[in-house]
Amino acid sequence: MSITLNPRRTRPTRRGLRKVLVTISVVSLATLTACGVTSDGGDAGGDLSDQRLRMMIPNAAGGGYDLTGRAAVKVMEDENLADRFEVSNVEGASGTVAMQRLLNEEGSDDLLMTMGLGVIGAVYTNQSDATVDKAIPIARLIEEQEAILVPADSPFTTVNDFVEAWKADPDKLIIGGGSAPGGPDHLFPMQLADAVGVTPSDVAYVEYDGGGPLTTALLGSKIDVGMSGLGEFAGQIEDGSLRVLAVSGAERLDTADAPTLTEEGIDLVFTNWRGVLAPPGIDDATVDAYIAAFEEMHDTQAWKDVLEENGWSDNFATGDEFDEFLTEQNDRVRTTLTDLGLA
Amino acid sequence: MDLLLDGFATALSPTNLLFAVLGVLLGTAVGVLPGIGPAMTVALLLPVTYSVPAESALIMFAGIYYGGMYGGSTTSILLNTPGESSSVITALEGNKMAKTGRAAQALATAAIGSFVAGTIGTVLLILLAPTVGPLVVTLGAPSYFAIMLLALVSVTVVLGSSKLRGFIALFLGLAIGLVGMSSGQPRMTFGFAELSDGIEIVVVAVAIFALGEALWVAAHLRRTPLEIIPVGRPWMSRSDWSRSWKPWLRGTALGFPFGALPAGGAELPTFLSYVTERRLSKHPEEFGKGAIEGVAGPEAANNASAAGTLLPMLALGLPTTATAAVILVAFESYGLQPGPQFMTQNEQLVWALLASLFVANTLLLVLNLPLAPVWAKLLRIPRPYLYAGILFFATLGAYSASTSPFDLGLLLVLGVLGFAMRRFAIPVLPLIIGVILGPRLEEELSEALDISRGDYSTLWGEPAAIICYLVMTLIVASLVAARIRSLRRAPRTSDTEKDEVHT
Structure with a gap:
């Protein structure tokens, strides 16, 4: 710099x-x-x-x-x-x-x-x-895009695997996020549920105090799926202990080898x-x-x-x-x- | 070993040594001020990562972290105003010691205990980080809930002579802990958005300890003669040493694992260490009047937990405290990615950091030990001025935490509560423990039940949890057995005890 x-x-x-x-x-x-507003200033x-x-x-x-x-x-x-x-x-x-x-x-x-x-x-x-x-x-x-994260040994390999299981029994899949209800990591799974036809109030959302505790829960397989921004997980994604199923933005990210939701046929863009x-x-x-x-x-x-x-x-x-x-x-x-x- | 020596070479280079000194000085300073913690300091210093090499910045941040853990104890002991939540427990015995002219000894045992614990903790960190790291994530909410419950059971030891007053204090604390958002809904916030994050432990402790006492002293200033705080010996005596070394080691043994556990923290081990020392002490009658064990143990515990915190951070890239989280941000701004491969990929940096922890610890001891008798003289300031100073300090701390006048109001309200508790002889420790444990207990319980979708059997679904419940059963059984025995053996003494309580 x-x-x-x-x-x-x-x-x-x-x-x-x-x-x-x-x-x-x-x-x-x-x-x-x-002279009015000149956005190019000078x-x-x-x-x-x-x-x-x-x-x-x-x-x-x-x-x-x-x-x-x-x-x-x-x-x-x-x-x-x-x-x-x-x-x-x-x-x-x-x-x-x-x-x-x-x-x-x-x-x-x-x-x-x-x-x-x-x-x-x-x-x-x-x-x-x-x-x-x-x-x-x-x-x-x-x-910042949200990502759908699973532990390395999760049965889900694509976001649609997860969505199928989720639709079948929303109560069985525990979704963790790094924010309190009303925060981005909570709003994202709720809007995703709505987009794929799961009733948002059926979503089993567990709130964690930020990325650190959420990573702990994911690495220990205490929860099935994590939804959060990618920033705090780069180390775990790099070494393969966490996998990214999809990202939520309009375009793919350089930092994660994962498709967007729209590519996978889910009509939702969330950032x-x-x-x-x-x-x-x-x-x-x-x-x-x-x-x-x-x-x-x-x-x-x-x-x-x-x-x-x-x-x-x-x-x-x-x-x-x-x-x-x-x-x-x-x-x-x-x-x-x-x-x-x-x- | 070579790696560690290389690390020392890096950490002891003049520039890095300077950053370490700067770090521990800053850390001690912010530890002293209630409301400003090491997390906030490191966060505000993050921009230096743009212009300083990685080693230097991380060495400074480590110094701030250790320094903050230490600095919090100074005001706890001298002014009854804990600077950090992890030194709240230190105030209990430390301030009593200071009032009987033993401030220098209290400060010294805190400094040496911190040094011992920090050093042992760093050694453990070096030995364990590569192997134990992955294990810490296996503990889930049910285990933590059981650990917290175990801690709560051990509260019975410190309820004081009147169980009724003890329980009143505990429930007051638990009630204060209920304030805040719960499942996305405000609870007991009375419409104040400022309350929705709950009430800070430090604000409660400063209000109850410092403000409550200042009001109490002010109310009695005219009636009681001015007692002059005796000036004691400047250094620790032989019996101080022999009473301190075991608590240091036990405090370390408690602090390190709690620091390393993702949901462990620094407050819980200080409190458990206090309870342990109180139970094991050969001078239980001194507890509550200034027992050196009650300072030595908790102070060792909080520094050991600071070292423990770095274990999951280096081994897994998991921050377990606010300070560790901010240090992680610093790592990332250097393009370093903490995580399982971090220790092997950045060997040089990691060992320099570990070596600098030893350096920071030694610096803290060198800086603080000679200062202990100097600080102790502070207490010779005449009482009205001293308490005015304490009030100023307490309000400054509460205000600086969020620069909001609301916190000042909160501080005053809780200060009045502290005054009332002194008036009605309600012990303060159970209240503080309620404030610390209540929210944690609830958080772990609700997480466990959220995950199990309301199935209570999850609570004994983890091995660590089962062990905790077994220990709890043993404690309760031994208490009951002891009670029965004492009732049988000497029914008269217990009667007189009861009478004493009610008078």
């Missing part, structure tokens, strides 16, 4: 900075309204390059949202797309606490929050009214995505500036390196596209959880 020279090192004292900052933001806002690098911003992470340091959020922040700082981010982890209720805080900060034009599919579900299972559709969507950044929201009540110019900055970040080589290093798939969307996607996901999760009596 290249070391970027810090152009801000020569900046004036703090008090001076504030003045400069105010001036610049006034000027830049004026420019914005004058060499100045977006309109946030002198703004101090806050990024809220809805789970613990080291978790998925944390890695995504901090990586995005780092690229934006290094590429001078934003001045500085103050990153804070607001833990609690799988993201519900952070979501509430975001909505409470209505009108704050310096706050962003990293979130994803899991937060949508958590809000419903926690019976909170801080639903994601009340916030302003900024950008969808990445996605665990992560993106960024802003609080409601901020003006359009700020929203446009955020979007422009994220679009520029997405175009950098540094971001491509981040995706590569973390094994994330690029699935970038902003504006209306992300808005529609978010609404669709929100409805879908709500339906799934309502059918299960969890929302």
Whole structure:
């Protein structure tokens, strides 16, 4: 990774900075309204390059949202797309606490929050009214596919073997996942069940506290099938102690020699995505500036390196596209959880 | 052996030694602060993996891990404010020792015990990781449930003189443990999303121990004369040594296997070690008043469990604690794939890491042992200032865990509970044990029954579980037998005992 020279090192004292900052933001806002939004920006690098911003992470340091959020922040700082981010982890209720805080900060034009599919579900299972559709969507950044995993000695060799056995007697097959009800590893088997004609409420789902305990259960053959993102299982897949029956995305992955569900004749595409929201009540110019900055970040080589290093798939969307996607996901999760009596 | 020597050569290179020192210092610092743990520290330091070679970063992270296990005990002993959940038990006897002027001895036995346990644990790790690794996954939820139940049965030893008060405390603890999400539904969260992850053990312990006591002292400040904490001898005496070494070894023997088990953890062995020492001690009357065994055992247990944790991580790529999980992320950011082949594919790195664990342990001893008498002087601060400091420290810790004002409120509410428990002479240990064991017990039970689809026979379906139930039966039978014998032999003494309890 290249070391970027810090152009801000020569900046004036703090008090001076504030003045400069105010001036610049006034000027830049004026420019914005004058010439509309230019997503290709220009060499100045977006309109946030002198703004101090806050990024809220809805789970613990080291978790998925944390890695995504901090990586995005780092690229934006290094590429001078934003001045500085103050990153804070607001833990609690799988993201519900952070979501509430975001909505409470209505009108704050310096706050962003990293979130994803899991937060949508958590809000419903926690019976909170801080639903994601009340916030302003900024950008969808990445996605991770879910995988269907079995221990090496499992009788299933293809996903259809598993589906046949599952349809015959859903009660007999124990499905494990690394997230609580409402999280991606729980939503995936429920939507898969629905797609293949198993009643979701019949699914024998056992919740594990993340990838580690789930791997333990799979290696010890305590459960029949595991459903989770692939990231935490690479070592076990490589040495053959776990096998991947299928992946859930639209296309195959380089990291796993397994077909997609659609290739195997199951009509389901499911990904665990992560993106960024802003609080409601901020003006359009700020929203446009955020979007422009994220679009520029997405175009950098540094971001491509981040995706590569973390094994994330690029699935970038902003504006209306992300808005529609978010609404669709929100409805879908709500339906799934309502059918299960969890929302 | 050559590999280990190579490992030492890598670990002792000036740069890596510097990273090890940095690691143990950071680890001790975050261990001291309640609310900030080694997991969070390592996570926040993950970006250094971009600019530092793999060995150095991993050596530093190992230092943070061991340092955190150690640092938590310092505030437990001195301020009755445990920094980590694994040093909650240390506060029980450690703080009592500190109040009778034996803080330096308590700190020293904790430091040396940690060193002994960490060293033995690392040796065990080297010997066992290649062979025992695959076995740890054979234990399932039924076995863990039986182990937790066994632990709960041994609680009877520590219920205190009044069984009624002991049970009140235990059930209060179990009730606190019920708060949180269960099967995707909020339970006893009273509409607060902040409660849906359950209440942190550290918040409960800090509130009940530190806050409760500060309130109690404040309430009695005018009535009781100021007792000055005596300044004791700075070093451990011969009898301290002879009373400490066995608990160190027993603590290690308990801590390591629990660390190595995927659902073992560090809290349970500290508590089991405490119970064991209390039962085996030649000075049982000192327990509750500052028995050195009650510090030596649990402190050895938590460090040994830290070493044990690395066994499934290196052998199978399985993280069993939050810190290990974050260290795994670091491995992955170097493109290293922990798992069964990891130890053979990256021999050099693995041995450097193991050697650095020895180095980290030695550094911790060297840094902390001379500091013990210095820290102990902290207690000579006049009481009002000392307790103000403790309150500040406790609130800072609770707030920094999630920077949420909600936790401050929670801390105060539980602090009032701690005050009330002192007022009505309800022992605190059963409550803490309830908070630790309750949720774990429930989690394992529900996992076992989820997998068996509600068939209870699964609970004795694993050999380890059957062994636990047999041991439990033996314990209960021996308790009953002892009770009958004592009733027969001296009916009068037991009558007077009862009278004492009710007055």
